[in-house]
Amino acid sequence: MRTSLCDRLGIELPIVGFTPSEHVAAAISRAGGLGVLGCVRFNDAAELDAVLSWMDENTGGKPYGVDIVMPAKIPAEGTSIDLAKHIPQGHRDFVERTLRDLAVPPLPDDTDERAGVLGWLHSVARSHVEVALKHPIRLIANALGSPPVDVIEQCHAKGVPVAALAGKAEHAVRHVDNGVDIVVAQGYEAGGHTGEIASMVLLPEVVDAVGDRVPVLAAGGIGSGRQVAAALALGASGVWMGSFWLATEEYLQTMGESEAMQRALVAAGSSDTVRTRIYTGKPARLLKTRWTEAWAAPDAPEPLPMPLQNLLVSHAHNRIHHAADPSVVSMPVGQIVGRMDRVRPVADVISELVSGYEETLSRLDKTR
Amino acid sequence: MRTSLCDRLGIELPIVGFTPSEHVAAAISRAGGLGVLGCVRFNDAAELDAVLSWMDENTGGKPYGVDIVMPAKIPAEGTSIDLAKHIPQGHRDFVERTLRDLAVPPLPDDTDERAGVLGWLHSVARSHVEVALKHPIRLIANALGSPPVDVIEQCHAKGVPVAALAGKAEHAVRHVDNGVDIVVAQGYEAGGHTGEIASMVLLPEVVDAVGDRVPVLAAGGIGSGRQVAAALALGASGVWMGSFWLATEEYLQTMGESEAMQRALVAAGSSDTVRTRIYTGKPARLLKTRWTEAWAAPDAPEPLPMPLQNLLVSHAHNRIHHAADPSVVSMPVGQIVGRMDRVRPVADVISELVSGYEETLSRLDKTR
Numbered sequence: 001m002r003t004s005l006c007d008r009l010g011i012e013l014p015i016v017g018f019t020p021s022e023h024v025a026a027a028i029s030r031a032g033g034l035g036v037l038g039c040v041r042f043n044d045a046a047e048l049d050a051v052l053s054w055m056d057e058n059t060g061g062k063p064y065g066v067d068i069v070m071p072a073k074i075p076a077e078g079t080s081i082d083l084a085k086h087i088p089q090g091h092r093d094f095v096e097r098t099l100r101d102l103a104v105p106p107l108p109d110d111t112d113e114r115a116g117v118l119g120w121l122h123s124v125a126r127s128h129v130e131v132a133l134k135h136p137i138r139l140i141a142n143a144l145g146s147p148p149v150d151v152i153e154q155c156h157a158k159g160v161p162v163a164a165l166a167g168k169a170e171h172a173v174r175h176v177d178n179g180v181d182i183v184v185a186q187g188y189e190a191g192g193h194t195g196e197i198a199s200m201v202l203l204p205e206v207v208d209a210v211g212d213r214v215p216v217l218a219a220g221g222i223g224s225g226r227q228v229a230a231a232l233a234l235g236a237s238g239v240w241m242g243s244f245w246l247a248t249e250e251y252l253q254t255m256g257e258s259e260a261m262q263r264a265l266v267a268a269g270s271s272d273t274v275r276t277r278i279y280t281g282k283p284a285r286l287l288k289t290r291w292t293e294a295w296a297a298p299d300a301p302e303p304l305p306m307p308l309q310n311l312l313v314s315h316a317h318n319r320i321h322h323a324a325d326p327s328v329v330s331m332p333v334g335q336i337v338g339r340m341d342r343v344r345p346v347a348d349v350i351s352e353l354v355s356g357y358e359e360t361l362s363r364l365d366k367t368r
Numbered sequence: 369m370r371t372s373l374c375d376r377l378g379i380e381l382p383i384v385g386f387t388p389s390e391h392v393a394a395a396i397s398r399a400g401g402l403g404v405l406g407c408v409r410f411n412d413a414a415e416l417d418a419v420l421s422w423m424d425e426n427t428g429g430k431p432y433g434v435d436i437v438m439p440a441k442i443p444a445e446g447t448s449i450d451l452a453k454h455i456p457q458g459h460r461d462f463v464e465r466t467l468r469d470l471a472v473p474p475l476p477d478d479t480d481e482r483a484g485v486l487g488w489l490h491s492v493a494r495s496h497v498e499v500a501l502k503h504p505i506r507l508i509a510n511a512l513g514s515p516p517v518d519v520i521e522q523c524h525a526k527g528v529p530v531a532a533l534a535g536k537a538e539h540a541v542r543h544v545d546n547g548v549d550i551v552v553a554q555g556y557e558a559g560g561h562t563g564e565i566a567s568m569v570l571l572p573e574v575v576d577a578v579g580d581r582v583p584v585l586a587a588g589g590i591g592s593g594r595q596v597a598a599a600l601a602l603g604a605s606g607v608w609m610g611s612f613w614l615a616t617e618e619y620l621q622t623m624g625e626s627e628a629m630q631r632a633l634v635a636a637g638s639s640d641t642v643r644t645r646i647y648t649g650k651p652a653r654l655l656k657t658r659w660t661e662a663w664a665a666p667d668a669p670e671p672l673p674m675p676l677q678n679l680l681v682s683h684a685h686n687r688i689h690h691a692a693d694p695s696v697v698s699m700p701v702g703q704i705v706g707r708m709d710r711v712r713p714v715a716d717v718i719s720e721l722v723s724g725y726e727e728t729l730s731r732l733d734k735t736r
Contacts, residue, residue, distance in 0.1 A: 002735055168639060188556060189566035197638050198557035198566035200589030200598060201703040205638060221568030230568060230598035232735060233728050270565050270573060271536060335569040360601050361736065364729055367370050367600060 001228065001357045005182075005215050005237040008161070009034055009138055010063045014238030015228070015353060016217055017346075018067055018141070019245045021254035022051050022058075027346035028245070029062040036065040036141055039128040048128060052135040065139030065163075066132045070125035070147045071306075072178075087312050091301050095316050098294045104316075104323045121307060126151070133158050139182070143193060145171060146178040153179070165219065167195025167202070169209035176213050183216045184240045190220030191243040191334035193284045194275060200234070207235030223336040225356020229364070243333045244349060247340040260324035261331055262343055264289065270338030278313065279332060281306035287331045291320060369596065369725045373550075373583050373605040376529070377402055377506055378431045382606030383596070383721060384585055385714075386435055386509070387613045389622035390419050390426075395714035396613070397430040404433040404509055407496040416496060420503040433507030433531075434500045438493035438515045439674075440546075455680050459669050463684050466662045472684075472691045489675060494519070501526050507550070511561060513539060514546040521547070533587065535563025535570070537577035544581050551584045552608045558588030559611040559702035561652045562643065568602070575603030591704040593724020597732070611701045612717060615708040628692035629699055630711055632657065638706030646681065647700060649674035655699045659688060 005014045012032035019025050025035030037055065042048035055064055129151055132140060140147075140155050141163035155162050161181035166172035172183045185206040187199030197205075199220045207216050218231030219240035231239050245251060247265050252258055264287060274288045278295045281304055286292055294300060303309045313330070320330050373382045380400035387393050393403030405423065410416035423432055497519055500508060508515075508523050509531035523530050529549035534540035540551045553574040555567030565573075567588045575584050586599030587608035599607050613619060615633050620626055632655060642656045646663045649672055654660055662668060671677045681698070688698050 187566060187568065189569050197703055198555060198568065198589060200555065200567045200595060201557050201638050201706065204592060204594050205706060221566060224572060226572050226602050227568060229601040229732065232732060233597040233601050234594050270569050335565055338569065338573060358736075361732055364597065364600060364732065368726075368729060 001354055003215075003232065003237045005217075008215065013350065013354065014217075014232075015350065016065075016139075016238060016240045017245055018240060018242040019251070021245070021251050022055055023250040023253040024245045024248055024346055025064055026055055026058040027248075027250045028350070029059040029064045031347045031350040032062075033350060034063055034065055034139060035059065036067050036139060038067045038143075039125070039132070040067075040069045040143075042128065043124065045124075045127040045131045049131045049134070052132060052137075056135060063136075063138035065137050065141060066128070067141045067143055068125045068128045068132075068147070069143045070122060070129075070151065071144045072146045072148055083308060083311055086308055087304065088301075091304060091312055094301050095312060098291070099316055099319055102290055102294065102325075102328045104319050104325070104328055107319055107322055129154065133160065139163055141165070141182075141184065146175045146180055149178055163217070165193070166206060167197060169202075169205040172206045172216070173209050176210050181214055183210055183214055184219050185216050185236070186240075187218075187220030188275075189285075189335040191273070191285045191337075192332040193280070193282055194220065194334075195283075199231070203231065203234035203236055220334055221336050223339040225353045225358070226360050227336075228353055228357050229360040243336050244340060245346065246331070246333060247343050248346045248349065249343055250346050252343075257321070257324065260326045261321075261329050264326035264329045265331070265333060265337055265340050266342060267326065268333075268337045268340075270335045273333060273335055273337060277303035277309065279310065279330070281309035284332055285334055287329055287333045287337065289327055289329045291328050291330050369722055371583075371600070371605045373585075376583065381718065381722065382600075383718065384433075384507075384606060384608045385613055386608060386610040387619070389613070389619050390423055391618040391621040392613045392616055392714055393432055394423055394426040395616075395618045396718070397427040397432045399715045399718040400430075401718060402431055402433055402507060403427065404435050404507060406435045406511075407493070407500070408435075408437045408511075410496065411492065413492075413495040413499045417499045417502070420500060420505075424503060431504075431506035433505050433509060434496070435509045435511055436493045436496045436500075436515070437511045438490060438497075438519065439512045440514045440516055451676060451679055454676055455672065456669075459672060459680055462669050463680060466659070467684055467687055470658055470662065470693075470696045472687050472693070472696055475687055475690055497522065501528065507531055509533070509550075509552065514543045514548055517546055531585070533561070534574060535565060537570075537573040540574045540584075541577050544578050549582055551578055551582055552587050553584050553604070554608075555586075555588030556643075557653075557703040559641070559653045559705075560700040561648070561650055562588065562702075563651075567599070571599065571602035571604055588702055589704050591707040593721050593726070594728045595704075596721055596725050597728040611704050612708060613714065614699070614701060615711050616714045616717065617711055618714050620711075625689070625692065628694045629689075629697050632694035632697045633699070633701060633705055633708050634710060635694065636701075636705045636708075638703045641701060641703055641705060645671035645677065647678065647698070649677035652700055653702055655697055655701045655705065657695055657697045659696050659698050 003014045015033035017028035018036045020038040025037040028035035163182035164175040164180040165184045165186045187202050215237035217238050217240040218236035222239045222241050223244045272288045275285045371382045383401035385396035386404045388406040393405040396403035531550035532543040532548040533552045533554045555570050583605035585606050585608040586604035590607045590609050591612045640656045643653045
């Protein structure tokens with residue numbers, strides 16, 4: 001399982017793993033892939049800096065990358081207090097009523113609560129880039145398409161390639177025109193922000209549209225060696241996996257008290273996800289739970305635009321996380337959740353991808 | 369490109385092509401695949417009988433199959449006149465108003481109009497089975513899952529294997545338990561009736577669920593050799609293609625005056641489809657046109673259940689077909705429509721699938 005991407009990024013396997021957990025990211029890099037740490041959870045640049053220093057010491061000298069969330073167009077900006085003025089009271093009342101209906105208790109008084117995820121804000125994402133470029137990162141990926149051109153130039157000046165997610169071929173071409181070095185083609189089946197075109201159709205379209213200009217990674221629906229082989233057959237130079245790492249042992253090392261979430265993921269089938277705007281204001285695939293169902297009810301309000309929706313629900317997310325009820329989880333995950341049937345070490349996941357890939361190629365040999 | 373399915377069905381290539389056109393079906397069989405003729409357009413069993421006799425003479429002795437539309441549970445039954453009583457006047461008014469808004473003229477007085485598509489009715493589908501079994505067919509496929517067990521037994525008594533579409537692994541297992549011989553795993557990206565799980569995730573799930581009991585065909589998103597290779601990598605024993613044949617020269621030989629529809633398909637991109645209940649009452653993917661957009665507007669009524677919805681719109685379909693306006697087409701098609709960029713002979717499509725498949729396997733070889 002070796003492609004041109006391996007030489008490009010200095011990795012052994014064309015497996016790029018996106019995760020908010022530094023323990024997972026480091027384990028992916030140590031196992032021969034490229035661990036990509038999601039920065040959106042860091043409101044404080046100093047905190048990100050400390051975690052990247054930890055990465056520098058724990059990847060065994062292997063490459064790693066970071067993922068930021070930066071729209072090319074600058075959306076509403078300001079502190080969470082400024083922005084909060086734009087949230088209608090009816091929406092706040094719905095959230096409060098829903099949490100009560102779902103028996104999600106208030107947080108204990110001594111809980112140190114975060115003030116919403118400010119990583120969605122442009123200024124905060126820019127601080128992530130600046131901090132990350134002080135570390136020996138090998139990739140900056142942007143979850144919302146091309147970052148602004150000056151950010152791309154800043155990365156290139158440090159020799160760091162930039163990857164951008166695309167759900168349509170025309171978006172991919174625009175990213176490359178802006179200077180993006182790697183396109184992540186994210187299919188409908190993927191977790192988190194996702195478009196409507198499934199990977200089987202999207203991948204060859206994106207590959208043909210960008211031609212030889214940049215490599216394409218396949219995102220969405222990857223959790224076995226068969227799926228890696230399918231992605232490479234469709235023309236991808238590697239895979240981008242996000243959901244699958246949520247059910248790893250290393251995830252708990254960073255994200256303590258996530259056992260209820262992991263139980264919910266392990267129990268879920270591939271039909272148990274929903275694509276909805278309730279997480280961030282843009283369509284994103286989440287685990288289907290009593291929380292997403294409440295937002296799908298006829299009396300539920302329309303989700304607010306980004307970044308207001310995430311501010312609206314961030315306190316609810318803290319309460320939901322603390323309640324630890326597997327039926328009321330709020331978590332982005334792809335349709336591959338149906339294959340996440342136990343919690344494993346990262347290295348086991350990767351060695352199974354490699355052996356499954358080799359078996360698949362041997363099976364395909366027999367069709368000639 | 370050879371799998372166990374080839375021996376099972378007596379074909380050279382594991383490419384099964386579903387089409388309402390006998391000219392297309394015969395051409396697929398002659399080119400080494402298995403042409404499967406859709407029966408739903410035949411209200412009259414004698415008409416189907418004549419067309420199958422034509423198939424017997426025009427497939428060059430190669431195998432072919434038929435496709436019926438038969439729910440395992442018997443739905444509302446009766447003639448179109450009985451059923452028409454259940455259609456609300458508000459729905460009829462909406463259709464009439466929409467056709468006027470879209471400048472779709474009435475049919476000329478001398479048009480020989482069909483009385484709706486009765487192939488959706490159980491009794492009519494049973495007559496299709498009886499007629500088809502008098503011909504040397506090699507497969508009966510059912511577009512709505514398992515046919516009733518007595519129909520399966522009737523086919524087996526004649527040595528004809530039965531295929532059934534499934535959009536979920538548990539449906540596939542149920543089909544096999546009922547005696548179905550081949551499962552067609554139909555992903556979200558497919559045209560016509562389709563579920564919500566994309567092929568990348570659905571295929572290995574269905575393959576694992578049915579194990580060694582039956583072969584699985586991949587339906588949805590297939591239109592190139594890369595996609596055939598991906599489907600086989602995911603564990604399929606072959607592919608089931610439907611949409612792609614709509615843009616062939618042979619299609620016009622059966623379905624005269626479809627040039628406007630073909631122009632619309634050739635112009636469409638992979639984003640230009642929509643999954644909606646307006647065609648039959650069950651979710652089906654259609655080309656997105658001004659007709660589907662009208663049904664998505666806030667003032668549009670909810671589609672009726674099967675079989676009423678198709679009766680409601682069948683006269684409109686005739687008018688739309690006759691109007692020949694590419695912007696007001698009503699046609700089931702999958703996301704692969706983005707790759708249907710010209711009208712070609714069937715044999716060209718198939719030879720490109722084969723050469724693309726071989727190139728893909730050579731490319732994958734280099735990853736070892």
